[in-house]
Amino acid sequence: MTQDPSPLSARDIPTPRDLPLSSADTSRVMRAAGALFARHGLGNVSLEDVASEARLPLATLQAMYPTIEGVLAASLAFMDVGLHDVGYQGLRPRGWAAFDAFTATLCHGMNTPGLFQLYSDVNVVAVQPDHPAHDWLVQHHEYLLERMRQSIATGIEDGQILPWATAEEMNRQLTIFLLGVVPTWRALGERFTLESAFLEFKALMHARYATPTYLASPGA
Structure with missing residues (x-):
């Protein structure tokens, strides 16, 4: 394997x-493999490497x-x-709370060294x-889009999100946001936090998609 500085x-x-x-073996293999692929690259890991890292017979x-x-793939x-599960914590949030859980998922992945x-x-x-x-x-991308669909559908039902909002449009906005925020995050390091960037992004999404009733509520 080639060496990579990913921690x-x-x-x-x-x-x-x-x-x-x-099974404990399944969890150990999956976690060992993910770490190896992140550290050494997708084409530089063998079954032998995974078996050794997971402390299992080949x-x-x-x-x-x-x-x-x-x-x-697994x-x-x-x-x-x-x-x-990190982002949603076993809950089934609706509307903007679901959007928060979704972005918490993204933040956790991006803040984990090597995983992003x-x-x-x-x-x-x-x-x-x-x-x-x-x-x-x-x-994976269908999963992300489905999370956005659920957030919008429940938000519309609960009067939090304007009825003309679409998952595809919000997903495009998220993609554009990520294309800009990731290079900035990498360049500025500790001077730029993903959490603050996502809060600013949510404020923009509120301005575009949130209902006046929701914006006037204490939890907005």
């Missing part, structure tokens, strides 16, 4: 609250995931669920249909 370790990988596969790992491509899905770079790398290379993580990437 991401297995303990930094967010673990889902309720694992679909609830044969045991191969019985679970026969290929490193399978490990990559570990990305594992981290998606873990990040969701891993997601950035995957978003670049997995656009090719034959890439092992392509299906995950498609599902």
Whole structure:
């Protein structure tokens, strides 16, 4: 493996609250693999590396995931669920509260050393249909859009969001925001916090999409 200065370790990988596969081996493999991919790059990790990092016999790992491509796709899905659980805390928020949980998920991922770079790398290379993580990437973006849809739909039902708002439009605004905020965050470091940037972004979204009744409420 090539060396990378990313400090991401297995303990930094967010673990889902309720694992679909609830074995300790599965969690250990997913967290070990995520850390390795972040530290060494998507093409520089082998099954042997993952087995060693997860402290499992290679044969045991191969019985679970026969290929490193399978490990990559599974570990990305594992981290998606873990990040969701960090942001949502087992709750089902509605409207702007759901938007807050969604952006908390993004902030946590971006503030975890190495994890954001891993997601950035995957978003670049997995656009090719034959890439092992392509299906995950498609599902990942659909998941993000669905979270936005739920936020808007419940916000409209509760009178918090204007009825003409659409998930696609808000998602475009979020994408444009991220394209600007990420380079700034990387360049300025401690002088620029993602949390403050997201608060400013939310204020802009309020101005565009929030109802006057919601803006006048104490919790706005």
